[in-house]
Amino acid sequence: MRLSPSELIKHCATTDRRLPALIYSDQLMAPADASVLVRTQHGDAYFSALEFILSANYGYSLHIWTTDGDLTVRPGTTDIAQVLEPLAQHLRSCHQLGETWLMRARQHERTVKMRDHNARRKLRLFKSIVFNAFRDAPDSPRVPALLARIERIESSLTGNATS
């Protein structure tokens, strides 16, 4: 069966039955799936915590393909770096596949720069929507209140754009 990361975790949390799982880690780059910022010598990027949660909380052993052979992470690994490092190697190996790697063109979505750009774009769109809604009443007290909420979100992004 096909499951989203949250559905798989929910399944693990609600049953004792452990499904063998084939994870397309290279597809987990959307903000909802990839929320761990990983700093590597090759740049910063967002990774999913799914593989770590499966190992640490639900006893999964991980077998991760790389061009240097499969890497194994033992079940119950609680050091997240022990999971993320082989995953980073996995993605670097995928890059070596060149154009045959189908998800290659979308990997920029996990970069800090793209994540930050998209987030700020979304906030600018919302700001425009607010301005448009009050076109006929620009001095409404709701405008500063809504802008303050936008600014709070924006300031939480500050410091995100490191690469």
Add this chain to the structure above:
Amino acid sequence: MSFALRLLSHIGRPLRLLDIRVSKIEQWLQVPLNPQDERCIREACRLTGGKRFGEFYHWYLQKLLVARTVRKIDKRRALQMVAQTDHTDYAPIETEVLTDHSALIAIPHHAHYVFSMIALAERLRAFRKVYIFYGKPETHQGNEVFDRLNAILWGPGSNIEVIHDTRQGLAKAIAGLRHGAVVFIMPDVFQDEQATLAIPFCGRVMNVMLGTATLARKTGARIIPLLSVPAGSGLGFRSLAGTPILPPRSLSAATPEAQRVADYAITRQMFDQFEAVMGSQILYWQNMRQHLAQEGEITFLGEDRLDDFAQLLEADPALRPPRMVVDLRAFQQ
């Protein structure tokens, strides 16, 4: 207009009959097109009265001819070329501009906008100080043409001055507008996307700066939307003036937030006027490919839904800092 230029422009006319892509023509015009460009151009042709693909080639040739001519033309021939290709009725424009008010003439990069600016600036300089405001050529590719034109056409004593979008340029524009000057400004460009807001324009989202509206508000100048459109044959153009927009005087005492909202409203009014004409002539807009390459439109919400939407954004994973930061650099050494 020189005979050679007129001849070349007419020789290119059969290009308009083509409805297929021709790689030899694209090489000759030095305009490499990717599949997305082709899709955008075809859509622009459809929106521009169902023109064939060759209309793009023909239009691009005209732009090339003008750009190349401007590089080596002298003042007399430049003014002659503009005068011979101008199909504008200036009576309504001059009625609007030559009032007691200062004026911000907002002109997008559409059709032969450079000719429209030259022609109108030439007429106005006898009556008013004229500034032409644009991005520095160092940061806005292609704008060196204005520096070049200023050097050949106007210069000191002409009553026309070019100013760049620097702090000093802005101060000069504000001072000029407060003393009844006319400022030409191109509102359809920006340098920093983060400083823009979004408006709906020709079926897509468009990022715009509010600078034109802000200048008008700060100086009390009227915004006169001006659009250059192709007219007649060859390099012919016509300048069309829209309805002047005057920011309300009450804004000077408003809060900064209220002023920004009002600037946004005025910017939308201005682009609504452009859209009314450009919507059916978008092929001739310099930003056409980039604009039509975008997907989706902006969906505006009523006031009553804004708090709910803000709440959704506050919970949006795309707008939250990382849950955790893991540094593998030491691990990888």
